[in-house]
Amino acid sequence: MSAQYIDRPNPPPEKSHLPDYVLELAVASDHKRYLSDKDRNAIQKFRRAADYLAAAMIFLKDNVLLQESLTPDHIKPRLLGHWGTCPGLVLVYAHLNRLLTNHPDLRSLFVVGPGHGAPAILACLWLEESLGHFYPSYVQNPSGLHRLITGFSCPGGFPSHISAEVPGSIHEGGELGYALSVAFGAVLDKPDLVVVCVVGDGEAETGPTATAWHGYKYIDPAESGAVIPILHVNGFKISERTIFGCMDDKEIVCLFSGYGYQTRFVEDLDNIDDDMAAAMEWALGEIRKIQKSAREGDPIVKPRWPVIIMRTPKGWGCTARLGDEIIEGSYQSHQVPLPGAKKDEKQLKLLEDWLKSYRISELIDRQSGKPVDEVSSIVPKEPERRLGQIPEAYNCYSQLDLPNWFEFAKAKDEEEASCMQSCGELFTQVIEKNKHSFRIFSPDELESNKLNATFKTTGRNFQWDQFSRSKGGRVIEILSEHTCQGFMQGYTLTGRTAVFPSYESFLGIIHTMMVQYSKFNKMGQETNWRGPLASINYIETSTWTRQEHNGFSHQNPSFITAFLHLKPAYSRVYFPPDANCMLSTVHHCLGSKNYVNLVVASKHPTPIYLSPEEAQTHCQAGATTWKFASTDEGVNPDVVLCAIGTETTFEVISAALILKKTVPELRVRVVNVTDLMVLSRDHSHALDDETFESLFSKDRSVIVNYHGYASDVTALLYGRNISDRAIVEGFCEEGTTTSPFDMMLRNNVSRYHIAAHAVRSGALGNPKVNIRLQELVSHFMDEADKAKKYIYENGEDPEGCYDVPKFH
Structure with a gap:
């Protein structure tokens, strides 16, 4: 010792040098013989x-x-x-x-x-x-x-x-x-x-x-x-x-x-x-x-x-x-x-x-x-x-009264909409209908993440601020991810429902808290006496694909990877590709029970690919072929392009349009995955082998453009008959303060990289493409180099870079 x-x-x-009057702030401990002899004896025993x-x-x-x-x-x-x-x-x-x-x-x-x-x-x-x-x-x-x-x-x-x-x-x-x-x-x-x-x-x-x-x-x-x-x-x-x-x-x-x-x-x-x-x-x-x-x-x-x-x-x-x-x-x-x-x-x-x-x-x-x-x-x-x-x-779950999300959906012919802004509009009604059982906990990022629509209905709850105290606000913003997580856990475990929106790069701060909660939830559900709980819901936004203005420190999708190591029965990861899919996904998550949900979404305007009805069908399936972006609606493809994530989906759609114009002889099928877990063979949401092959074919190459680390998808595909014909691109730890499209180029997830992969893979079974292979790959890589040069010379992305792809 x-x-x-x-x-x-x-x-x-040791005694401090503080003055004695400091102790006047403490409450005097007047307790001698406070208890009756009977009570004292009982407590001591x-x-x-x-x-x-x-x-x-x-x-x-x-x-x-x-x-x-x-x-x-x-x-x-x-x-x-x-x-x-x-x-x-x-x-x-x-x-x-x-x-x-x-x-x-x-x-x-x-x-x-x-x-x-x-x-x-x-x-x-x-x-x-x-x-x-x-x-x-x-x-x-x-x-x-x-x-x-x-x-x-x-x-x-x-x-x-x-x-x-x-x-x-x-x-x-x-x-x-x-x-x-x-x-x-x-x-x-x-x-x-x-x-x-x-x-x-x-x-x-x-x-x-x-x-x-x-x-x-x-x-x-x-x-x-x-x-x-x-x-x-x-x-x-x-x-x-x-x-x-x-x-x-x-x-x-x-x-x-x-x-x-x-x-x-x-x-x-x-x-x-x-x-x-x-x-x-x-x-x-x-x-x-x-x-x-x-x-x-x-x-x-x-x-x-x-x-x-x-x-x-x-x-x-x-x-x-x-x-x-x-x-x-x-x-x-x-x-x-x-x-x-x-x-x-x-x-x-x-x-x-x-x-x-x-x-x-x-x-x-x-x-x-x-x-x-x-x-x-x-x-x-x-x-x-x-x-x-x-x-x-242990048993006081209160189911939310949820509005019909179709009321907030966007028409398919509308040019663009923000996933997060649409979600904010949904939250206004969720708050109205559930004034004492729904809260949003956010580390001072609600406005930045475009959820400010919620303030039409509610305000912040900060009792030390004279402008928001005693107003019944449903939003708690404190610049501490740990405290937001702790608040959410206590709120959820006593029967209510909460949402935790945050910058993607900073959700990793509470990685181990999320894992601890997931374990607690798993063991709780395995008892025979704990009742159901609302799922806890993270919305990961301000993602690396649009954090080019903040730099490399803000470019980190590792929280997604953490979810993939959780017990499959209790974890869900969603990548809604547009605002309608976002509404469908968040609505589902708010009504779900006993899960840890992660929704990865963009706060920037993106195209509306699917009507509300199509979005609901797509989200229920977890993955579907997008016929509008495919050749002959995806029948008999030479190559399958798979998109997972908002910006990475935009690049796949853009690549499909480029290929349609540049290489019409190449037959392309575009698949979008919104529920990441359908790819695994060991998850309750997993596609069976027959359905999996119907999407990704039995023998064609598959190019996956993924929002997170490529190893996430590689691991999920383990055991599928696709491992030897899949190419997965994702964030590869390349970034800085630059432009949005340069982030795509740096991480090999741009439309040009996808197009080059497509012709290389498609050439294996299509002689018309094979004979042009060198020409096409050189062309696409040259277009990538031109874009990069333009960005560095002008400080912005090339004009038309974000025009909505038109296939008709």
Whole structure:
């Protein structure tokens, strides 16, 4: 153990040089003898029982109530779990139960940032009978208790972190930083809901959490619920001091006062239950003052919401020392405090003494396997108000009332329309019809991404701005992708529907958050008790194909690739080629359930290729032959041109027109793919082999012009009978600040590159084309060089570059 920690368990922080009056901003902790003896005794017994169960889950595979002396055979072969945070989580859980019992009108969720605190949460869920409600094998009897303890972190049991299988959970906590933003998202449009959110002091060091403290600035107390954030300061991460653990009270008060909070400390270990009970009642009281003012039409300007700073020792209650090493109150208790208990007699004896200190025989009846009445007395009597059974956490999906998207469709003979502008018009009606169950979360890009039509119906919701507060705005814009994602997760997991539009290059910032959510969604849907959820919906726009003005840093389609590695049953990727297809796709996504949807669209005007009816048919099929751009409607082609993506489709259509004029003897079929997953053989949307061949032929070359990385499509086509005759072009990491068409040229997805590929491939089976092959390829590459030269000489694309292709 590092010398700096010897004899210094959880040392107090050094005093700052801030003046003493700073502490006047904190709320005085007046709590001595706050509880009745009866309530204090019940809470303490609940805590002892839960702490025992949590510790036992980490260590024991038998002798779960210590009915005999511990032996090595009673210890699990693999010790998994994190003890350090458990006593603090149990403390909060117990007092939240008391709050619910004392306030019959209160509904609450418990969001836990320290995800590896699962033993604490599972113990509490078992004690309140929520675990047995959803899992009959975990009922309150000797068998259920044995399974709870011995099955934890073992094959077939609960994992070591909170997950979708855990009742009451809407956040996994596997990747730190998102608990607080998820909590804020959950209370939006839920005026009676109070979410208590514990943020570990290690988690509080993350960038996402640092921004999420601003979440209250987007909560309108007239229409939404509230969050009680509890920062759990126990001083250590896995092997190092935490930033907050080294801050004294004055520093913390200054920080949170600047964020806009009232701060109250819970740190009196000798009277911790009175301290916590008083703090929780204070926090709820402050919330209700703020909400009452807002709901009576006299909102408090920039209200100071409550935050609780809970200081407890790391691993509170476990073995104090192991030889010269300090365990309780140091990083040594972060995970397993006595890792050698199975092989080391001294550690085994220390473990036995630790577990016996809880006097579990006074708390759980050995014959019935049930907690004694005092332990259960603090649990709400109504099951649906218990933290593990509240419907908001698992079964409260509200289907959107969606308008008919045909009302916003464009006529086929209209020259051009923006996918995003059309989508914005659709959103105006979605908002009108779903005033309390639909929101848009955007990182300050709504106007840029051409969704400004939504502001005809709604506004932004930013309570610190005097021009948008208390207006019921459905749009939340905060320049933090992490916070937008967290808001969306909390909002969706409590039954509502959201959309997250963003620049393509920056959605990658929340790549791992999206993956974590997808895993949570997958495991949730594999339980037999979680109800359906609205899909979460990303709209990826301002794409690399039209980010030439911002430069290479903004040219990045990697978020698409991330989707392709998700479980196919829960992921969808769409490339609507025009505004009508965009409307059809977004309408479908908003009504879908249990998916993670990604729509890649253009904000710039593009041709309307398909009528509304044709667009709907095309989107339902996922891929069709575009007869209008093909030779003889695509019959008997020499080559198949496949387009995936808005701008890449335009280039394919342009190439088809060039080929029609320049090489009329070449027979071309144009196929457009709008649902990327139809290409795979392993997806629920996959085309069967017969249908696949009907589109791409049995033996002709296929040229794929794709919006993302070519390897995406190559991987999807694996196993199809096309791999040896397909050429895939896509973004190949070439870009800068240049012109739009130069981006096409640089990445080999221009009409000229497609035309050259077409004649090379078509020449293999068409002697009339073969005899002109060199002439044609040279011509197309020369046209590409001329275009590039013109761009560099004039600073703009050649005239007519974006004229709508006319085939008749």
